[in-house]
Amino acid sequence: MAKEFWRWKEYNWQDENLNWRDGKVITGGVDVGSVSSQAVVMVDGELFAFSNMRTGSDSPNSALNAMNWALENTGMTLDHFDFIVGTGYGRVNVPFADKAITEIACHARGGNYMYGPTVRTILDMGGQDCKAILCDERGKVTNFLMNDKCAAGTGRGMEVFADLLGVSIEDVGDLSLDVDEEPPPVSSTCVVFAKSEAAGLLREGWSQSRVLAAYCSAMAHRVFTLLERVGVSPDFAITGGIAKNIGVVSRIERELNLTALKPKHDTQIAGALGAALFGKALVEKGKGRKNKAVA
Amino acid sequence: MVTIGIDVGAKNAKILILKDGEILISKYRESGFDQAGVTTALLDETLAELKLTRDDITSICSTGAGRKAVTFANEVVTEVSATSRATFEMYPEVRTVIDVGAEEGRAIRCGERGKVEDFAINEKCAAGSGAFTEAMARALELTVEELGKISLDSSASVPMNAQCAVFAESEVISLLHANTAKQDIAKAIHDAIASRIVSMTRRVGLNKPIALVGGMARNVGFVHSLNAAIEDEVLIPDSPEMTAAYGAALIAAERAA
Numbered sequence: 293m294a295k296e297f298w299r300w301k302e303y304n305w306q307d308e309n310l311n312w313r314d315g316k317v318i319t320g321g322v323d324v325g326s327v328s329s330q331a332v333v334m335v336d337g338e339l340f341a342f343s344n345m346r347t348g349s350d351s352p353n354s355a356l357n358a359m360n361w362a363l364e365n366t367g368m369t370l371d372h373f374d375f376i377v378g379t380g381y382g383r384v385n386v387p388f389a390d391k392a393i394t395e396i397a398c399h400a401r402g403g404n405y406m407y408g409p410t411v412r413t414i415l416d417m418g419g420q421d422c423k424a425i426l427c428d429e430r431g432k433v434t435n436f437l438m439n440d441k442c443a444a445g446t447g448r449g450m451e452v453f454a455d456l457l458g459v460s461i462e463d464v465g466d467l468s469l470d471v472d473e474e475p476p477p478v479s480s481t482c483v484v485f486a487k488s489e490a491a492g493l494l495r496e497g498w499s500q501s502r503v504l505a506a507y508c509s510a511m512a513h514r515v516f517t518l519l520e521r522v523g524v525s526p527d528f529a530i531t532g533g534i535a536k537n538i539g540v541v542s543r544i545e546r547e548l549n550l551t552a553l554k555p556k557h558d559t560q561i562a563g564a565l566g567a568a569l570f571g572k573a574l575v576e577k578g579k580g581r582k583n584k585a586v587a
Numbered sequence: 588m589v590t591i592g593i594d595v596g597a598k599n600a601k602i603l604i605l606k607d608g609e610i611l612i613s614k615y616r617e618s619g620f621d622q623a624g625v626t627t628a629l630l631d632e633t634l635a636e637l638k639l640t641r642d643d644i645t646s647i648c649s650t651g652a653g654r655k656a657v658t659f660a661n662e663v664v665t666e667v668s669a670t671s672r673a674t675f676e677m678y679p680e681v682r683t684v685i686d687v688g689a690e691e692g693r694a695i696r697c698g699e700r701g702k703v704e705d706f707a708i709n710e711k712c713a714a715g716s717g718a719f720t721e722a723m724a725r726a727l728e729l730t731v732e733e734l735g736k737i738s739l740d741s742s743a744s745v746p747m748n749a750q751c752a753v754f755a756e757s758e759v760i761s762l763l764h765a766n767t768a769k770q771d772i773a774k775a776i777h778d779a780i781a782s783r784i785v786s787m788t789r790r791v792g793l794n795k796p797i798a799l800v801g802g803m804a805r806n807v808g809f810v811h812s813l814n815a816a817i818e819d820e821v822l823i824p825d826s827p828e829m830t831a832a833y834g835a836a837l838i839a840a841e842r843a844a
Contacts, residue, residue: 326757349764420754442712443753452753483753484713484722485690488597492620 298451300461300533304343304361305558312340312368313587317575319375321567322355322389323398324382327419327448328533331358332564333368337572341366342561351385359388371585375571379563381420390581393570395563396425396436399531402566404431407529407553415519415544416562417534419447422515424522431566437522442482445514447533449483450540453507456487457500468504468539475502477510486510504539512543519548528552535559588645588843592835593630593660594669595622595653598689598717599802602629603832604637605840611637613829622656630659648839650831652691652710662839666831667695667706673834674798675701678822682794685784685813685821686830687803689717694788707790713752715783717803722752723776726759727769731806738773738808745775755779773808781812788817798822800830 312318315335323330325347333341343361347354355378363369370376370388378386379398386392395416403414409429416423421440427433443449454461475498480486490503498506511534528550534540535552536559545551557565574580589611594601600622601615614633618625630647634640641659649657650669657663666686674684675697686693692715696705709715713722717731724734745767749755755776762772785793797819803809804827814820824830 326754349761420757441750443751448753448757482712482714483751484718488690495620 295458297454297458298461302345304341304364306341306362306366307339310335310338310340312366317572317580318368318373319568319571319575320359320373320377321398321564321569321571322359322376322378322386323380323395323561323563323567324351324355324358324378324386325380325395325419325563326421328560329354329358329380329382330561330564331355331362332561332568333362334568334572337569339557339565342558342564344558344560347382351382352387354382355386356388369585372587374575374580374584377567377571379567390571391574393567396423396438397433398563398566398570399423400425400427400433400566401431401569402562402564403427403529403531405565405569406531406556406562407527410527411529411553412525413519413528415515415528415530417445417447417515417530417532417540419533422446422518424515424519426522426525435522437518439518444481444483444486445511445518449511450534450537452483452487453490453504456490457503459500459504462536464504465508465537465539465541467501468508469542470501471505474509475506477513478506481514508537508539509543512540512547515544516547524548524550526550529555531559531562533560588840589639589643590645590836590839590843591630591647592669592832592837592839593626593647593649593657594666594832594835595626595649595651595656596688597652597691599828600626600629600653601829601832602626602633603829603836604633605833605836608840610833613826613832615828618653622653623658626657627659646839646843648835648842650835662842664835664838666691667693667703669831669834669838670800671695671697671701671703671834672837673830674800676833676837677824678796678798681796681798681822683788683792683797685788685797685799686801687715687717687784687799688801692716692784692787694784694791696791696794705791707787709787714750715780715787719752719755719780720776720803720806720809722756723759726756727763727772729769729773734773734776735806735808737770738777739811741768741770741774743768743771743774744778745771747775747779750783774812777806777808777812778816781809781816784813785816793817795819796822798824800824800827802828804828
């Protein structure tokens with residue numbers, strides 16, 4: 293089978309120093325996106341475990357797989373939760389969730405936790421959409437704009453390019469910065485047409501780095517126009533998979549003339565993290581499960 | 588008088604040679620990345636086949652997205668002018684021309700004598716072009732011809748949520764995983780592109796009769812979905828992909844007269 297250059301790292305993480313059995317409130321957030329799914333487990337408002345994986349063709353299974361992977365070998369089961377919130381494109385297909393909340397609200401809430409209360413603008417660059425979200429100091433959404441119609445400016449578009457150039461998706465950003473001077477951006481908006489354009493550039497003798505630079509700067513410019521429309525106020529932060537691509541991030545920073553805050557956690561878990569935090573707030577309001585298993 | 592029309596499209600370069608209003612020959616070839624080289628070779632080979640030289644030619648008119656690459660052309664026209672001119676020659680009664688090529692979709696409103704009154708173009712997005720069906724055919728591991736044919740075996744209407752070709756590819760794969768029959772997916776694909784083409788056409792007015800030209804007119808599945816969407820039957824020439832080249836040759840003859 294041909295190498296799948298687009299394939300990004302799927303993994304789980306757990307805080308081994310945190311004994312969840314001592315915790316009072318256990319909440320979960322599951323973000324079933326169109327491309328990736330994440331499950332987050334929080335114990336008393338602290339991040340305890342998460343998983344990050346590709347969404348399968350079946351949303352309910354993806355949600356369960358993500359949660360089971362986050363809980364792997366911890367001894368925790370679904371019965372130990374006080375509340376679980378589903379979010380993302382497939383949020384209504386999380387059979388074990390107590391509530392579904394939109395990913396806009398969750399990204400703002402998760403971004404607030406991840407980057408601190410000074411963050412006012414969160415750019416979520418997901419697999420199949422891109423959102424510019426404005427929020428207040430508590431992570432409450434005040435305005436947003438999104439593009440979910442077109443792959444330009446999304447992770448899926450970047451995956452297509454990684455495959456075309458035969459460059460691992462995780463190396464795209466660094467490679468795109470390895471150019472003597474910035475080439476003109478790819479002129480096609482549509483990813484399908486940009487692919488043909490890039491193939492032409494490669495035939496003209498452009499290096500992989502130069503083509504990637506041209507594509508990353510086109511993507512940066514596209515999301516910049518979305519950010520401009522919503523109106524950026526600092527502090528500024530990026531969530532989602534593309535936040536890991538230094539080639540796009542640095543070019544967005546250059547266009548905005550702003551530095552993005554550095555994330556404390558994997559930027560792909562922001563939505564699920566926000567969902568788990570909403571769960572905790574609901575438990576504190578007395579909306580938690582009454583039949584929770586004792587640890 | 589011998590005139591030549593050359594249409595350099597996103598995917599194929601087409602040549603058509605006209606002698607006193609009669610089509611002598613038409614040919615096409617992938618335009619590739621060296622459009623100038625491809626069109627020159629296509630011209631010389633076609634002339635050699637007819638035992639003609641460049642001296643026998645009165646005028647050469649180029650059109651298409653790569654029309655400027657045709658350095659030996661003495662006339663240049665837009666695809667809209669060329670397409671409407673040829674359609675008027677073939678179907679003088681037509682009021683709307685829908686032209687769907689590899690990377691562009693166009694809708695042209697024609698008045699009396701084929702005059703262009705208004706037009707709409709989609710050139711920014713693959714969703715309303717042949718590139719969309721190509722991407723979907725690849726996802727289904729079918730040729731575009733097969734995709735068109737099997738679509739006729741379906742009477743289901745499976746909705747496609749994605750508009751973007753890149754997202755639609757993932758959606759097609761999900762539909763396959765959900766055991767949706769390939770012919771039903773094929774029909775969903777053609778229904779989706781037909782609906783986008785119709786909404787673009789509505790911007791200029793869906794005035795009947797309607798002609799369909801461009802390479803996509805070869806796709807029987809798309810034609811079927813388009814006819815269903817407009818509740819009519821579009822007129823399709825024998826060589827729909829040659830329409831713009833034909834129009835360019837006709838315009839070259841008019842301007843030389």
